[in-house]
Amino acid sequence: MKNAWNAQGRIDMDERITPRRFAAGLPGDIPRHWLPGNEFVSSLLNAYTILVPANEAFYIRTLNACLPHVRDETLLGRCQDFIRQEAQHGVAHKRYWDNLDAQGYAYRGFERMVDRWVFRVMDRFAPLWFRASLVSCVEHINAFLGYEFLSQSILASADPRMRDLMEWHFAEEIEHRAVAFDLLQAVSPRYPVRLLGAITTSTLFYLLMTGLTTALLAQDRRLWRKATWRQAAWHLGTGHGMARRTLQHLLDYLRPGFHPFRLPGADALAAGVLTRQASRQPPAVVAMGTRT
Template sequence: MSVLMPTRSFRAPLQPDIPRNWLPANPALSALLDMYTVIVPSNEAFYMRTLARCLGRIDDPDLAAAGRAFIHQEAEHGVAHKRFWSVLDAHGYRYRRLERIIDVLTFRLTERIAPLSLRMSMVSCIEHINAFMAHEFLRQGILADAHPEVRAMQEWHFAEEIEHKSVSFDVLRAVSPGYGMRLAGWVPTTVLFYTLMTLGMLFFLAQDGGLWRASTWRGLWRHLGPEHGMARRTLKHLFAYLKPSFHPSQLDDRALAEAVIARYSSPQGGWLAPATRGSGRAPDLAA
């Protein structure tokens, strides 16, 4: 288990003049990732609170250190995505009430009713989903034509999801090694994530007026089918997680992550910088 996972801050300005459809060739995918941005801060805070409660149960000092590094990286993701909310606000999107409802009825309610081992299993599953999304988006260059700042934010996030993709799975194995608990987290997490993302995409498209445009659905079809093959690839990755022998490291895509980090840390695209102490501390970590 490597613990060399630096905490980086995303420093692009994310000005309000970023266009509504920042991925012009595919407004449905733009709306889908807008919804992703809306749920990231509360979602990441849920990861962080869950992992923090597990650290005291971990005997391996390297894994515990990796868990702390994971928490710091996730905190910075939440900070960056929440900054992007000002862009959504500038375009008149109504989403903040939806975000609060999701936080209360999904993450806070889960913390009230689910045991820690199940919550950790859910975190492990959603991190697998984040990691395979990252793999496919980076490998296929899906965001190549996106607005440069939004592309950088999403690709930096994806790169770090690859960088720390084994941590939550290894923490789950440390605190609850049984296969049954892995399966128990996979079922609600998969249903919740894809339900929220689909409804959120429709929610944003309805506000854009794109819900009734044939071009919107052609773009989504290309993403799911002939162009990116994400429907088939998503099913393949989801069911790979259920193999008893599965481990995230079996898909070695570190080079993808390293290339992204190098690109956005360079003098030409230098929107990444070492995080200052406490800059990414998420709210309610100890709540």
């Protein structure tokens, strides 16, 4: 991916997004807490995995609804590649659900409720400009989560199979981080639209993640253990600093001159992950080809 800022402060894009398939296996012997010594982050990312398919399906439906309004051929092609990437994310994460089922977690009712009463309600009643704004903000959240997890090597000691899944997903979120934002600028570039979408998305995202992570920890009987709270404090506060960093990234999104490409070192970080995974024998990810 190559990009540069021109004299007018706009981005000149020479990027190609490559749709990939996650080819690595996800056998049933993956442990419940696949990040050793950190049940909190394991449960947090399990919650993320559960929410991914319905989220990604909502993104795809929203972008497909927006495509007839896109006049720029380059943006149109990027949106199509984005859709192909997001479809594969949903497929790969859903494969891991078999492990969660075998481990006895109860989550499918919650997932169906979220899909029905959040995403399907948005599809039916929310105007397209609002849905596009929601997707733009949540894609910013996905990208900065990927950036923080990869740049801080948070998953270095994770079970290799889950590390591959999460790092592939995070790398692709970084790779396509500007697509939904650029689409929003084409559909409805007004700042109040971005602001309303950011408030709604960040509230929903963190409420759902908190609720589901809490439920998973409760099912493991680890919710009220001191060790779990120490892990949460380390991840959110003194260690990974995710609470402070999250606030900084969200405030950055609200700057009038914001653009997702301004994330230092992100492209090299994502490219390193994707190149490493593709070069393995057998590869963990397989390129599906680009649009013609």
